[in-house]
Amino acid sequence: MDYPAPVQKLIDELRRLPGIGPKSAQRIAFHLLRGTREDAERLGGSISRLMDGIRLCRICNAITDAETCAQCTDPGRSDRTICVVEEPHDILAVERTRDFKGRYHVLHGALSPLQGIGPDELKAHGLIERVRLGGVDEVILATSPTVEGEATAAWLARLLKPLGARVTRIAMGVPVGSDLEWSDEVTIAKALEGRRDY
Amino acid sequence: MQLLRVEIRDLRNIVRADLELGPGLNVFMGRNAQGKTSLLEAVGLLARGRSFRTETTASLIRRGQPSLAARGTGRDRDSETRIEVEVTADGRRLRIDGEDVSPQRFNGRLDVVVYATDRLRVIRGPMRERRQFLDRGAGALWPAYRQLHREYERVVRQRNAALESGARGLEAWDERLVETGAALRQRRGHYVARLQQALARAQAGRGEAYTVALTPAAPWDSDDAARAALAAEVEARRSAERRARMSLVGPHRDAVAITVEGQEAMSVASSGQARSVLLALTIATLDIYREETGRPAIALLDDLDSELDEERTTGVCREVAARSQALVTTAHPAWAERLDGLARRFHVDAGTVAPA
Structure with missing residues (x-):
């Protein structure tokens, strides 16, 4: 049996979202059908207004509704350190620490030739300019510890080092507060590899 | 168990x-x-x-x-x-x-360590069968080997895609290939040395001598030396790689030679000999497993x-x-x-x- 066209259309659209498979898409669609018209319109409205007034920060490419984002305009932050991340939501992850008081730069992806992403597809030009203009002591490469994230970090390091800034890479290893006993072997092996002197 | x-x-x-x-x-x-x-x-x-x-x-x-x-x-x-x-x-x-x-x-x-007729490919089949034999054996012992091998294969796929698309951003993938490839060569080299020792021990006093060896010979004296060697190979094959649009050097292309009395088994071994060599490798694998894990x-x-x-x-x-x-x-x-x-x-x- 086929669903009526509007329902099928919604299911098809939902399935294109990350993390949503056919079953979830169907469940969400029928959940909305059971709800009130206002609920559905509120959701529809938020989705259709999503793009209004949203843009990328002129300086760091974070998502913002102003010319520059909150982190770039905050006078309490230091320009001397830039933390480079792959995606806008990675900023939130670092911000939750409330320990980092520098600026950010968002690449909007990582090098992945298999998906057609080369250097030109990443938003790295602004970062190079910021470092070239001076006043940056350290660039922290906080791309993911994946094959693609590592390649991106290696590529940026190669571009940034000649500009005189210190380039660092975030550490990888055992999750803090967890027992060593419960960490998986690969993580522990990585942690051993990245050990440091006391 | x-x-x-x-x-x-x-x-x-x-x-x-x-x-x-x-x-x-x-x-x-x-x-x-x-x-x-x-x-x-x-x-x-x-x-x-x-x-x-x-x-x-x-x-x-x-x-x-x-x-x-x-x-x-x-x-x-x-x-x-x-x-x-x-x-x-x-x-x-x-x-x-x-x-x-x-x-x-x-x-x-x-x-488990398996000996079966279709495994004779390890002796007489194409080179990738021998590489796979080593990578499986070492991967069963060391989770980090398994992970490194997966990572390296992903790097090669990404690098091939970069070569395919006109070598944009290739330097980053060169660096990753050298880094992960040299690490894999070192680990594989150590495993082959263990295998070779176990083979020699088990074959001592027997008629035929079997050996297993890698080309280029691994491990190197230091990880830095392994990196330098692979970097030089990448450099030497740069234009060939651009023409072929794929990665031509690294552990995914290294040769594994299994020999019987000094001759490469792939070309000289009779069926019965090939089985003998494969059994000797199987027993050597059992020995290494026991040495490394303390249980059979x-x-x-x-x-x-x-x-x-x-x-x-x-x-x-x-x-x-x-x-x-x-x-x-x-x-x-x-x-x-x-x-x-x-x-x-x-x-x-x-x-x-x-x-x-």
Whole structure:
């Protein structure tokens, strides 16, 4: 049996979202059908207004509704350190620490030739300019510890080092507060590899 | 882990089987296509959660049935453990002592080393078979090796895609190839050295000398030297790689030579010789496993006596039995009967198994 066209259309659209498979898409669609018209319109409205007034920060490419984002305009932050991340939501992850008081730069992806992403597809030009203009002591490469994230970090390091800034890479290893006993072997092996002197 | 009992339901042509295994040699006798190999496959399934014969685990389910199950009761030092694999068309469930567990927790409870006719590709097939033999053996021992190997393969795929698209951003992938490739070469080199030692020890005083070696020779004296060597190879092949639009140097292209009396086995070994070499490698793998983990792996030897003379086959059985528990299949009950006292024997007929 086929669903009526509007329902099928919604299911098809939902399935294109990350993390949503056919079953979830169907469940969400029928959940909305059971709800009130206002609920559905509120959701529809938020989705259709999503793009209004949203843009990328002129300086760091974070998502913002102003010319520059909150982190770039905050006078309490230091320009001397830039933390480079792959995606806008990675900023939130670092911000939750409330320990980092520098600026950010968002690449909007990582090098992945298999998906057609080369250097030109990443938003790295602004970062190079910021470092070239001076006043940056350290660039922290906080791309993911994946094959693609590592390649991106290696590529940026190669571009940034000649500009005189210190380039660092975030550490990888055992999750803090967890027992060593419960960490998986690969993580522990990585942690051993990245050990440091006391 | 030593297997005390194996129960099987609906695996290939086996409807139901319930075996009490002996601590040493267990020999399964029967004509071809009666289900002997399926028994070994069931034990392989308990070890790795998948078959050593096919990639599609669901194809093991007996025709017309919704699922298969294999259960093993084993003893590790003093405690008994029950491990189970249930396979349906949708997937599989792994259990330890009745509790569902992740593959990560499941794998490694039981480990097997397999000898089977299709593994002769390792000796006589293309080079990638020999690389795979090393990577599987080392990967079974060291999780970090497995991870590094996966990472390296991903780097090569990404780098090939970069070469395919006009070499944009290739430098980053050069760096990753050298970094992960050199690390993999070092680890693979250490494994080959271990294998070579174990081979030499097991073959000492025998007629034929077998060796295994890598080209380029690994490991290097230091990780830096390994990186420098690979970087130089990448540099030397730069224009060739651009023309070929793929990665031409690194551990995915390194040569693995297995030799018999100094001659490359691939080109000189007769069928019987190739089997002898493969058995020697199997026994060496068992030895390394034991040295590294402190406990024996289970040997699964399929169709052991085919194309080997009886003396050699019996010799292998004694060697394996001295090292670990083993499950052996044969279509020729005659020699198996002469193993009496050394082996527990079973008859396999039309998917049913009974002690002999």
